[in-house]
Amino acid sequence: xxxxxxxxxxxxxxxxxxxxxxxxxxxxxxxxxxxxxxxxxxxxxxxxxxxxxxxxxxxxxxxxxxxxxxxxxxxxxxxxxxxx
Numbered sequence: 001x002x003x004x005x006x007x008x009x010x011x012x013x014x015x016x017x018x019x020x021x022x023x024x025x026x027x028x029x030x031x032x033x034x035x036x037x038x039x040x041x042x043x044x045x046x047x048x049x050x051x052x053x054x055x056x057x058x059x060x061x062x063x064x065x066x067x068x069x070x071x072x073x074x075x076x077x078x079x080x081x082x083x084x
Contacts, residue, residue, distance in 0.1 A: 016043030
C-alpha cells in the first residue's frame with residue numbers, strides 16, 4: 001500500500017450517528033437493575049439490547065423516531081439484569 005491512494009468514499013457523511021448510551025446510575029445488585037441514559041444523536045433510537053459477556057440479558061422495546069426531527073433529549077431506560 002505504499003504510495004497508493006485510498007479510494008474515495010462517497011456518502012459516508014450521510015450515515016446518521018448512532019445513539020449515545022451511558023450508565024445513568026451504578027448497577028444495583030440487590031435489585032439487579034441497571035439504569036441507562038440513551039440520547040438520540042440523529043440516527044434514531046430503536047430497540048435496546050444489553051449484553052454481559054456476549055450473553056443477551058435484557059432487551060428494550062423499540063422506540064419510534066422521526067428521522068427528520070430527531071429528539072436530542074436523553075431518555076432513561078432500565079435494564080433487568082437478573083439473567084446475567
